Amino acid sequence: MYIRKKKNTSGSISIQIIKKIKGKSKVIESIGCSKDPDKIERLLKKAHKRIKELEPTLFDSVKQEEQKLKFLPISNEQVIPIGDELFFGAIFDRIFNKKTIFQSVYKANDKHELFKALVISRILYPGSKLYLSDYLFYFKKKEISDEAIYRLVDSLYKDEVKQRIEEAVYKDTLAKVGGKIAVCFYDVTTLFFESESEDDLRRIGFSKEGKLARPQIQLGLFTTLQGYPLSYEVYHGKKYEGHTLLEALLNFQKKFKLKNKPIVVADRGMLNDANIAFLENNGYKYILGAKIKMLPSGIKDKIINLTFIDDNVTHEINIHKTITYKQDKQKHSLDISQRLILTYSSQRAKKDKYLREKALDKLKAKIEYSTNLTKNDLKLSHYAKYLDIVDDCKVEFRLNHNKVLQDSKLDGLKGYLTNDTTLSHKDIIEHYQNLWHIEKAFRISKTDLQIRPIHHRLEHRIKAHILISFVAYAIYKEFEIKTREIKKEYQISYKILRDLIKHVFAIKFDDGEIFPIKLSEVQQKFYDALHS
Template sequence: MADGKTVGYLQLAHNEWDPAAKASRTKVLYSFGREDQLDVAGIRRLVAALCRLLEQGEALVATAPAELRFTESKALGGAFALDGLWHALGIDAVMRRMLVTTRMEPRVERILFALVANRALAPSSKLGATRWIEHDVVIDGLDVPVVDESCYRAMDWLIDAEPELGRIVFDNTADLLNLEVDLLFFDTISTYFEAEDADAPVGRDERGMPVADASAAAKQAGFRTLGKSKDSRPDLPQIVVGMAVTRDGIPVRCWSWPGNTADSALIRQVKHDMRDWSLSRIVWVADRGFASAANRRYLQRAGGHYILGEKLRGGTAEADAALSRQGRYRHVADNLQVKEVRLSSDLAEDRFVICFNPDAAIRDAAIRARIVALLEEMINGSDTLSRDQRAELRGVISTKPGLNRYLRTTPGGLLRVDKKAIDAEANLDGKFLLRCSDPKPSAEDIALGYKQLLEVERGWRDMKSVIDMRPVYHRVEARIRAHVLLCWLALLLIRIAETKTGQTWAAIRDELQRLHLGTFTGPAGSFRQRTELTAGQKKILAALGLPEPRRIFEATPATP
């Protein structure tokens, strides 16, 4: 230039071989103009446009300096969302406050959250969970590797903290979701262990927790013991797990008992344990396993009420009288019809509601027809058998309750299909009977309230299939109890996420787990940067009331 300055021009050029001249020729593809007047924004747009032609990883390598290496990627989204809900419920603050009075390390709260997140996102054993925490997921505040022993110490502390923690978590959950807790649904399941022997008998306190200084006479069955199995595995030791759920499907508390504990006594302990909680007037809803007279009296203490299922077969005199009353059904919702019957005051003070599902009645009739056909096939030609042979066949059928229900034996010892039993069963097709102590709700509300007990059953299904409560990789009672509590906390966070987003947890988890945090390392140091948020991820975080995670998590300069 005239002033003596040197001006550079930038061009994108490509060398091509000229076979005639047998030399390389330079071909200018694009001219960027003067170096001091470079259109940087335009170059960025050009590079971005070219990168769209490449895979994401190839574009990163192509645009990064040669020394910058992409060294690690961990899932961020799922744990970030769960941690946000954990904080919104105040679980972290409660635990830290309780830990101050102990000699436990402060990161116990972080370890317990990580174990809960593991149940919700990638259920595994505690050994598998520690590997998952270290290599596969980003847990804020837990960058140092976690060893198995730290997990076990944290779980042991959780057992002692659960009574106070459970009450505060319930209060905060009710505030967060603006829950109207007027119905509490309660139900139990059993979960078995692949173990040959049941646990040895132990002494227990009023909470059912083991104590060491009990006499031999005062000892009760061990925790993992034989009992009435709901998993069709009566040959294996088991425990019983109970859960109280709101009408919105939120599991507010969880319990575990020895495997031989009868259902009839459990609901009384549940009500006793929740007596100090800030609950409004409560109507307890449970199935027919909890409908004993003792349970009914207990649930009505302090003005409480209940909606309980009643046995249709071999039930009480009240149930038989209710089923015999005539009346017209009223349509409630979908395929549900209801009819309330009034009994004389000397027979029962409760209200009885008969519910009828026409579709279920068709299914019940079809199932019974198949059973009767099988029974007829088994006894066909039995008149020609000897008395001993017929007795043997009768014994075989007696081991099959479905078949035995429709079998009768004549005075002469002949085997026949019981037509009266079939007619009696047909009268019950598609029906279930409810017993309610509350005079206020309508028959329709009673039926719909009981139908919501399905929320508990959905919780059990998710406990088994989503959170993988079984198999349990523990033998010590305290660790098994802690494992159940971790599963409950995971289900609590899952239900809150589903309630606030209107999506299933499977859809939420799949979308959020695509949000990753990448680690990049170069001569100047390293930094961690998240992937870009998708529209689905932004929508979920907004529905949960959570901020977007920061773009750059940390930048660490290289050590001189």
């Protein structure tokens, strides 16, 4: 290609890019025309620049030919998957450098890489250790023995190793939220086992998954407002969830030496005097779900007298009371002040009424058709309070209409208790409603990461399994947040997304050079969103 200056009949000069094709000159592009010498000079410079864009250099041409020659003898073994490293490995490497976890440990680099494989395989091949073998075979062309896996798993729950892992995740989360955690969310879930045998950790207790006859453990988790993980604790399966907050918060505070204590948000399952006393005595602000129907009658009377003209109205009642709690086997009392924020929903009111009437119908049927019914048969029913009991042995069904009427006056109401005097009603309600992030964290862990059922038997391996899943969730959560809009745009499931990542390839040449194959449109969009 070359540049031609063509004089026009008008006296102007046209600047054109010409290419000879089969001996004939062909105009490839017209850059412009002018009579002004300065402008003509600028057009010439533009033409030279444009030629460089249109015509590769000799070096480029040679390189392209070399690449073509390279690809001719490629075998299947040289086509390697790199999606794990490209998408999840990059996040792992940012959180953990090779000196973070296994310091001064024999074969520390090998342990680091195997730990990384355990975490990423939990995302791409969720399941038991057998799926780790699938991951290593597909992505790394490696085979590994069960003994090597268990040796690593056993080393993970050593205090110093576990602490380094948790600190790295916490620091990364802290950086993502701007260096300060103003609000944290706490909740508990249950994880069941396939085995039916119990021990000190695996206990049969109240199951949130409906696995009533299965041993379980409980997992307490702290997250940020966005759902990023902060800290976790593991408890035996029979522990009452309301008794976990105090220990979890103490350990959270101790592990990370919190300078600025965040507002603690938890559901009403954590609402007991011991928890409130701990939060108050340790300078924590809190927002807890209120059990309105269990409040003292004086406060309930105040609530009943409030007027909610529509669903946007909120009311506040100030509560001053003395609570009692045990500490070091001694009884203590504490004067506290709280704000009770109340909201009303017409939809919730309809639901409350429907559930109550449905339950009462079941109670009536149970009493009518059961001849030897006792109080114990009804003690687990929340709605048994509407029954009048004739004596201690037998129950004669007598519906207390006054109790039903009083409860109906509280239909549609929801309450939030806080000791923070600065937050608006809107902020308090929004903070509490953001508990869905932690519920989603549990859902992701149980479905996408398949954290349960747990197949391990030994306590330290069970806890190491939770630790690996905790790190996997931290990586998954960053991926999920950064690529949320792209996932929504293409409306693809996580299963399909996993397959897209598994099918990102590169060519590994004999000289060791790795040449990534161009990503598809959707793969590229996910990659750009993740690395932006």
